[in-house]
Amino acid sequence: MSKVKYYYDPDTLSYRKIEPKKSKRYRNIFLFLAASTLFGFLGLTLLLNTNLVNTPKELSLEREVQNYELQYEILNKKMEQMEQVLTNIEDRDNNIYRLYFEANPIPEEQRKAGFGGVNRYKSLEGFNNSEIIINTTRRLDIIQKQMVIQSKSLDEIALLAEEKEKLLAAIPAIQPVRNEDLTRMASGFGWRTDPFLKTRKKHWGMDFTAPRGTPIFASGDGKVTRADNNSSGYGKHIRINHGHGYLSLYAHLSKYNVTPGQKVKRGDLIGFVGNTGRSEAPHLHYEVWKDGERINPINFYYGSLSPEEFESMLKFANQENQSLD
Numbered sequence: 400m401s402k403v404k405y406y407y408d409p410d411t412l413s414y415r416k417i418e419p420k421k422s423k424r425y426r427n428i429f430l431f432l433a434a435s436t437l438f439g440f441l442g443l444t445l446l447l448n449t450n451l452v453n454t455p456k457e458l459s460l461e462r463e464v465q466n467y468e469l470q471y472e473i474l475n476k477k478m479e480q481m482e483q484v485l486t487n488i489e490d491r492d493n494n495i496y497r498l499y500f501e502a503n504p505i506p507e508e509q510r511k512a513g514f515g516g517v518n519r520y521k522s523l524e525g526f527n528n529s530e531i532i533i534n535t536t537r538r539l540d541i542i543q544k545q546m547v548i549q550s551k552s553l554d555e556i557a558l559l560a561e562e563k564e565k566l567l568a569a570i571p572a573i574q575p576v577r578n579e580d581l582t583r584m585a586s587g588f589g590w591r592t593d594p595f596l597k598t599r600k601k602h603w604g605m606d607f608t609a610p611r612g613t614p615i616f617a618s619g620d621g622k623v624t625r626a627d628n629n630s631s632g633y634g635k636h637i638r639i640n641h642g643h644g645y646l647s648l649y650a651h652l653s654k655y656n657v658t659p660g661q662k663v664k665r666g667d668l669i670g671f672v673g674n675t676g677r678s679e680a681p682h683l684h685y686e687v688w689k690d691g692e693r694i695n696p697i698n699f700y701y702g703s704l705s706p707e708e709f710e711s712m713l714k715f716a717n718q719e720n721q722s723l724d
């Protein structure tokens with residue numbers, strides 16, 4: 400109940416009741432309510448903004464956030480290690496593997512390209528921890544991209560290695576007859592005295608002395624293109640196409656062990672030494688062709704000879720003696 404107020408009326412010499420105006424009473428009520436709302440609101444805001452009062456749920460959430468931050472740091476450390484390993488692989492890729500197989504190195508910019516310009520992390524913006532999340536995500540994206548490029552590069556290297564292996568198997572790289580003590584070679588490639596004309600003439604192959612019937616071996620993988628007596632001077636001879644521009648020729652044979660069109664492997668028995676065609680004594684005349692030119696076969700024996708043996712063979716091959724043709 401509100402207090403009843405009185406005043407003294409000198410005219411009537413009595414106390415009279417003060418009747419409060421209705422509008423004033425409503426205004427008082429309104430002011431009171433407004434003031435209490437304002438204070439209540441201020442008090443609440445103050446409470447929420449201080450760390451003095453935290454609910455158990457808030458405390459648990461805070462601990463969780465701290466844990467996330469720690470885990471992000473650990474993840475970043477791990478990524479740093481991955482980056483180092485990856486950089487090491489990339490270096491080896493560029494400076495050893497790609498170099499060895501004559502592929503161009505992949506430039507650094509290309510390995511890490513595609514992360515400038517457009518902001519691809521817009522959806523991660525606007526949070527307290529946006530920075531750490533965006534940085535970590537970007538870092539991981541770059542690593543991912545590097546891995547894809549590295550993997551593609553290794554695919555390419557694997558292909559090149561396979562090709563190289565085929566090439567190495569195809570190159571006519573062994574001597575076509577057994578020649579353990581290197582006594583078989585009679586004449587090398589170059590200017591030699593012609594056994595029939597006794598004049599100086601270029602000798603386009605290597606002569607190996609051997610008794611009739613000595614086995615002759617394919618000097619590299621390939622396909623027999625000819626095994627016939629239809630080429631002037633060579634007598635019964637075999638030609639093998641090794642691909643990659645290489646061809647080998649074996650002349651003055653007594654017998655064939657292959658037929659045209661047959662595929663052969665390095666070391667396969669293809670025929671036997673004889674004295675057919677333009678030949679002075681039983682021997683094998685051996686030629687190596689590269690892109691249509693006859694080249695010195697001696698440069699291909701390195702794989703099957705020790706350095707000393709190669710040296711001795713080279714010395715002998717360079718002697719200007721008479722060829723057996």
Ligand SMILES: [Zn+2]
Nearest residue numbers: 606684723724
């Ligand atoms: Zn010859």
